[in-house]
Amino acid sequence: MTVKQLRAFLAVAQTLSFTQACERLHLSQPALSLAIKGLEETLGGALLIRSTRSVRLTPEGEVLVPLAKRLLADWDNTEELLRQRFTLQLGRVALAAMPSIACNRLPRALRRFRERFPRVNVTVHDVINEQVIDMVRHQQVELGIAFEPETREGIDFLPLFDDTFVAVLPPDSPLVEAESIDWKALLRHDFITLQRPSMVRILLEQALARQQTELPVAFESHQLATVGRMVASGLGASAVPSLCREQMHELGARCVPLYAPQIRRTVGVVLGAGQELSTAARALREVLQTTLCEPPA
Amino acid sequence: MTVKQLRAFLAVAQTLSFTQACERLHLSQPALSLAIKGLEETLGGALLIRSTRSVRLTPEGEVLVPLAKRLLADWDNTEELLRQRFTLQLGRVALAAMPSIACNRLPRALRRFRERFPRVNVTVHDVINEQVIDMVRHQQVELGIAFEPETREGIDFLPLFDDTFVAVLPPDSPLVEAESIDWKALLRHDFITLQRPSMVRILLEQALARQQTELPVAFESHQLATVGRMVASGLGASAVPSLCREQMHELGARCVPLYAPQIRRTVGVVLGAGQELSTAARALREVLQTTLCEPPA
DNA sequence: CACACTTACGATATTCGTAAGGATT
C-alpha cells in the first residue's frame, strides 16, 4: 500500500467519480484506475463498485474512508512539521546563559531572533556559568553562553568578546569621578559580592589570591540585582563584569574601570562537541554571534 | 515522502548503521542511501549525520523518529485491519430476522457461521417482519430474513423455502390425533394469536377474510412463546408458521397440519437492492442459505 | 588498509499517458 494509492482511493471515495478524482490528483483516468486496482489487490478485496455509470463504496471501502483520511492527514502534518522546522517557520531551541549575559545583552539578541523567526520557541535557562557548561555537555541545551571554560572536554567554545570587570560604587562615593581605580582604592569600601559557586565570585578570589590578598566580603547575595541595590544604598562596593554596567547604573550604582589587577575573561558560545545543531539552533547561534558583541544602545 | 523512505529512515535511525538497516529492509546500501537522500530532499534538510565511520541523528531526525514510528504503526495497522476484514479474520455484520426464524432455526446457523469465522461479530435484530424489510431498506442491516414482501422496492429477495402454517392445539384436545385439520375444526377452540402488526396475525386475517370469515380472537400476545404457553395450558388454540413447531412442542402444545385454507408463505433472505455486501455479509448469507433450509435435528 | 557510506551507471520494474474497448443511461 502506497501513499499515492491511498490518496487516489480517498479522492474517488469523496467524489464518487474517477473522472473528477483524476483532476484533483492530476492523473489520467487509466493511471487512477490502475492505482485503485493495485490497492484493492494488496488489501485483498474490492473497495469500490464501478458499474460504468456510477461509483459506490463497498462496506470495506466505507471502513477505509475514515481511516485513510486520518492516515493521510497525519502523514501530511508530519511532513509539513518537518519542513517547517527546516525552514524555521516552526521550532524550538534551548539555550543556557550565565546571569550576566542573560539579563543584559541577551534580551536584545532574542528580540532580534524573534523578529526573524517569530514561531521558533526559545527556552532560556538562566543558570550560573558552571551549569551552562554542564547543560551543554549533557545535551539539555543546544547552545550556551558563558565564560571560556577551563576544560574543553565534550564541548566546543566560540569566543565572542573579552569582558573586563568594573568597580561598582555607591553614587556618593568620592571615587566615582575617577577615570579608573585600582583594587587598593576599591577595598576601602566594604565589599559586597555574589555567593559561591558563582563564577564572578571565583574570578574575584582568584585574581586577588594571585596578589596574596584575600577578598574581604562584608555582604553576599546570589543575585546581581541585589548586589547592585546594596551598593546603590551605600552598604559598600563591588566588582562585576562590565556586561552588567548598565544594569548597575539602573539600580543606582556607579561603575568605574578597575585595574591592578584587571580581571579579563573571554565570553563565548558553548556547543556540544561533535554535536550537530538543529537548523533553529544554527540560526540562533548566528544571531547571538552578531548581536551579543554589539555594545548596548 | 513515501512509505518506503520513512521505513528506510526509521531502520537507519534505530540501528544507527546503513549496513544493518540494509539487511532489515532487504535492500542494497546504495538504494538505501538514495532513499534517505530523497527523503531529506523532500523535507528540506538533513536527518542523519553520516561521517563515513558513524551515523548520528540530527535534532530534526530526533523529532522525526517518534512521529515516523507512529505513522508507520498506524499505516500497518490499517492495512492489516482491511486485510483481515477481507479474509474474514475480523469483521462485523448486522442481520435482522423475524421472530419465528430468530428463535428457531437461526441460532444453529449462527453457530455454524461462528465456527468458521470466530472473530466476525454478528449483530442480530429480532424484529417483526415489516421492520426486517425496513431495516434492510434503510441500510441499518446488510441482511434480513423474512417472508417474501409485497413490494420489492429498494430490496432484493432470495427465496429459501416455503413455510406453511400449522394448527397449535392443547395436548388434551381431541384434534391432536388427526393427520391434519381444517380451519372450521380449529375454530371450535377459542383462538389465541399474536397482536398486530405481526405478520403472522396479518396472514391469518387475510386468509380467513378471503373466505368471508372473521378471526375470532379470544386472547392475544406479542410473543410467540406466550401464545404457545397459553395454548399449552388449555386456554385455546392457535396457528403459527411450521417453523415454530418445535418451539410450540417444547412449550407443551401440539401441532397439526392445517388446511382450508392452507397458509403458505415463502421465507427468504432480504438484501438492499444494488447494495454491495461486505465480505462478511456474503459469507453469512451463504451460511444462512445452506443452513436455514435444513430441517431441525 | 579495512570498513562504511556515496557516487556512477546500466538493467530492471513501475508508473504514466494515449488509444482502443466495453457497458450503461
Next chain:
DNA sequence: AATCCTTACGAATATCGTAAGTGTG
C-alpha cells in the same frame, strides 16, 4: 449516442543492484 470506467501498449520515469570512489579510524 454520449459518458464513464477498463484494458492494451509504448514511453517516460524511478528504483535497484553492481562496481568504483572517498574518507575515516
